[in-house]
Amino acid sequence: EVQLLESGGGLVQPGGSLRLSCAAFGFTFSNYAMTWVRQAPGKGLEWISVIGDNTYYADSVKGRFSISRDNSKDTLYLQMTSLRVEDMAVYYCAKAVGVAARGARFDFWGQGTLVTVSS
Amino acid sequence: QSMLTQPPSASGTPGQRVTISCSGRSSNIGSNTVNWYQQLPGTAPKLLIYSNDQRPSGVPDRFSVSKSGTSASLAISGLQSEDEADYYCAAWDDSLDGVVFGGGTKLTVL
Numbered sequence: 408e409v410q411l412l413e414s415g416g417g418l419v420q421p422g423g424s425l426r427l428s429c430a431a432f433g434f435t436f437s438n439y440a441m442t443w444v445r446q447a448p449g450k451g452l453e454w455i456s457v458i459g460d461n462t463y464y465a466d467s468v469k470g471r472f473s474i475s476r477d478n479s480k481d482t483l484y485l486q487m488t489s490l491r492v493e494d495m496a497v498y499y500c501a502k503a504v505g506v507a508a509r510g511a512r513f514d515f516w517g518q519g520t521l522v523t524v525s526s
Numbered sequence: 527q528s529m530l531t532q533p534p535s536a537s538g539t540p541g542q543r544v545t546i547s548c549s550g551r552s553s554n555i556g557s558n559t560v561n562w563y564q565q566l567p568g569t570a571p572k573l574l575i576y577s578n579d580q581r582p583s584g585v586p587d588r589f590s591v592s593k594s595g596t597s598a599s600l601a602i603s604g605l606q607s608e609d610e611a612d613y614y615c616a617a618w619d620d621s622l623d624g625v626v627f628g629g630g631t632k633l634t635v636l
Contacts, residue, residue, distance in 0.1 A: 442625075444571075452563070452571060452614050454625035463624050499570055510618040511625070512561040514582060516570040 409433040409515040411500050416520030423490050423524075429483040429500030429517055437478040440503035440511050443485050445496035446519070453496070456485065459508030468494075487522070495524045529554060529626035530615050537634040543603040546631045548615035550596050554626055558618040560598040562591060565612040565630075574613070575600070602633075610635045 415427040429441070440459025446452050456464045456474040464472065473486040483500050498520050501513035531549040538544040548560065564574040575581045575589050590601045602609055615628040 444627075451612075451630040452565075452616075452627045454616070454627060457625070465624050466622070501571075509623075510558055512559070512573060512576055512616075513563075514573045516572060518570050 409502065411502065411515060411517035413498065413500050413517045413520040416498065416522045418523045418525065419490055420526050421490060421492055421524055424486070424488045425490065425522060427485040427487070427498055427500075427520060427522070429485075431481045431483065431502070434502065436476075436481040438506055440506055440508045441476060441483045442501050442503060442511065442513055443474060443483075443498055444501060444513075444516075445494075445498045445522075447493075447496040450496075455498075457503070457508045457511055458483070459503060459506045459511065461508045463508055490522075490524045492524050495522060497521050529619060529622070530617065530628035532613075532615060532628035532631045534629065535632045535634065537636055538602075538605045539636045540605055540607065542605045543601060544605055544633065545602075546600045546613050546615075546633070548598045548600070548628050550598075550617060550626070551619075551621075552596055553621040554596075554617040554619040555593065555598055556596040557620050560591065560593055561616045562589075562600050563614045563616065565614065567611065571614065605635055607635045609633060 410432040442457040443455040501516040503511035559577040561576040563571040565571040
């Protein structure tokens with residue numbers, strides 16, 4: 408059974424940094440692209456980044472966030488720096504249906520981790 | 527601002543057929559597969575359906591999709607109370623080199 412478990416969320420001040428993790432279970436992690444999608448309170452979904460055969464970022468986080476993965480640990484990461492109030496959201500990791508990052512669709516999602524940016 | 531445009535809300539009574547539209551551009555819907563996600567209240571999104579009515583295991587065939595040019599739509603027939611959820615369309619955008627989501631449509635079963 409595919410499972411994705413996010414961790415690392417919490418309260419951080421504007422301008423601060425945070426690293427999110429997503430532990431993957433139940434599939435061959437290295438064979439699939441992985442993504443981060445966030446959802447601000449009461450708002451819709453916003454795609455952040457995807458890593459697979461290539462890596463892509465949304466303009467809203469480019470230069471501030473960095474996605475990475477450790478295939479030996481079956482874990483996806485999101486390093487977030489220069490955090491802003493508008494980055495406050497539930498952050499979901501999700502698995503793509505293949506290794507291709509471009510054009511990926513996401514068939515399994517974690518339950519999310521909440522990032523609160525406030526002074 | 528969402529790159530794909532969806533109506534904020536839709537509604538229907540049990541057994542009815544409802545459709546949710548998703549409008550985009552040539553760089554996204556016009557060029558790439560449209561994926562639809564369902565988010566039940568208080569839960570994570572799940573992949574619902576994508577091109578040519580491809581459905582993950584467990585998704586009933588009451589859900590269907592269509593696409594024409596730069597627009598797509600999700601149809602739900604035989605509406606059931608458990609279909610009450612937020613629905614999002616999404617597609618890769620060749621100009622942005624990223625995924626764009628619609629703003630989401632909240633479906634209410636009356």
